[in-house]
Amino acid sequence: MKWSMTYILSHDMVTNMIHQIGLKTVYRQLVRQMKLDYMHWHDFHHQSRISAESPNGVIELMPIHNQQHYAFKYVNGHPSNPSRQLPSVCAFGCLSDMDSGIPVLIADMTLLTAIRTAAxxxxxxxxxxxxxxxxxxxxxxxxxxxxxxxxxxxxxxxxxxxxxxxxxxxxxxxxxxxxxxxxxxxxxxxxxxxxxxxxxxxxxxxxxxxxxxxxxxxxxxxxxxxxxxxxxxxxxxxxxxxxxxxxxxxxxxxxxxxxxxxxxxxxxxxxxxxxxxxxxxxxxxxxxxxxxxxxAIEDYSTLVMCQGWFESLPPHEFFGVLDDPKNLFSQIIQGTP
Incomplete structure (x- = not known):
């Protein structure tokens, strides 16, 4: 079995990279990327986010894509969570290649959501x-x-x-x-x-x-x-x-x-x-x-920025790719190598 190469960015990885780059530089990088993406607004397919509401808050899925990438972010907003020692907002996102459909980046976006909203x-x-x-x-x-x-x-x-x-x-x-x-x-x-x-x-x-x-x-x-x-x-x-x-x-x-x-x-x-x-x-x-x-275009900009940060690092083996992609059941018969 081969493996597709996907960057997986944990909260600690994102935080450490922001410390290395500096928050000021991150703001400027992100504003520059957002301006570029808003300039190319009509290259994207837009839709309102999909929400699930409860008495305590909301959970949202925010998708967007252009010809190169598909991106989404999962995010919640529960203002009363701090009283339960939980964050009011937590998020993760994914950037995928449109040509193959394979995710190229999966990232914790809790901190990044606050940064992109401010930017x-x-x-x-x-x-x-x-x-x-x-x-x-x-x-x-x-x-x-x-x-x-x-x-x-x-x-x-x-x-x-x-x-x-x-x-x-x-x-x-x-x-x-x-x-x-x-x-x-x-x-x-x-x-x-x-x-x-x-x-x-x-x-x-x-x-x-x-x-x-x-x-x-x-x-x-x-x-x-x-x-x-x-x-x-x-x-x-x-x-x-x-x-x-x-x-x-x-x-x-x-x-x-x-x-x-x-x-x-x-x-x-x-x-x-x-x-x-x-x-x-x-x-x-x-x-x-x-x-x-x-x-969602702002989250797309954020994920593209992060991809640039980490593309010099070795990606993770994440999604298995079979020698015969049509024979998925072979993993059950033979076990996963």
Whole structure:
């Protein structure tokens, strides 16, 4: 029996490689790959993810393919899991060769999902930002993804002050401790109402199931709200009035209409992310929402990036290939060599 060669990337392998490369470099590599793939949007076959919902959360399968590769990611979103000492999100993904159907890469994507979500948000801001030396940013929700959101944004554009809030004091302390060595100011606030009017970017990273009263204080420059995640059934972070007064950027409209903030409101303008990256649309106002539920092309980009990291390493023997591929039963008669 011969064996097909498949790269199998464990959590430790992925983490060690990120340490070797450096998180800053990973963000830039991934933004570059995502931009390339969004530029070639029409080369991909798109579909909404397949979801299975329960009272505690959701399990999703996110497939996509082009002529070269088929990719998918399995991911869950269960916000109450930390109370059971379980991660709220865990994920794995696969990249396969379309010509043969053989997987070329299988990877733990729990950490990579947080990195790609943050890199995508930073990419969006990079496409629409005003030129300025530093930005002020606020994040509502300092859970597992929060530090990635802030550090990715800082890598693409330096942060002056980061305002942060969570209903969980422990999560706020964790956030502050993890980012204490970064060269920007950290300012805890007591709630949404304390977000300064001059804040350039507001990130909502909560599991809120009812629209929050996110009051936007007017300013004389563009304001961008990044609402991340489709990580719970019926999730809704932004109120209807805010959405209706915004230009909303979506990844894949059919999926976002079902899962995103726009499911309950009609924005002034909707722009798809591939149109934004390709500069095919003009933003019609200065209040912008990135309705970031996550889409499979971003996981494809992540897996392609990982393939580049590990292609110099010996792959694993994973899928058996028989000398006579039609005689599968021979393994039962003869045993597996």
């Amino acid at each position: 995508c948000a930073a990419m969006v801001y990079d496409c629409i930002r005003y030129p300025q030396d530093t930005i002020d940013i606020a994040i509502i929700g300092t859970g597992a993804q929060s530090e990635f959101q802030i550090t990715a944004m800082h890598e693409m554009h330096p942060i002056g002050t980061c305002y942060y809030y969570d209903i969980d004091d422990h999560a706020m302390q964790k956030f502050s401790d993890n980012l204490s060595e970064y060269p920007f100011n950290l300012q805890a606030i007591n709630g949404v109402a304390d977000i300064p009017s001059a804040c350039d970017v507001i990130i909502t990273a909560t599991s809120c199931l009812t629209p929050s009263a996110l009051a936007i204080k007017q300013s004389n420059r563009r304001k961008i709200i990044i609402a991340i995640g489709g990580d719970a059934p019926n999730k809704q972070e932004l109120n209807r009035t805010l959405i209706e007064n915004s230009t909303v950027i979506v990844e894949y409209l059919a999926q976002t209409k079902r899962e995103g903030e726009i499911k309950s409101a009609n924005p002034k303008q909707i722009i798809t992310l591939h149109e934004l990256v390709q500069s095919k649309q003009t933003l019609s106002n200065d209040l912008i929402v990135f309705d970031s539920v996550g889409f």
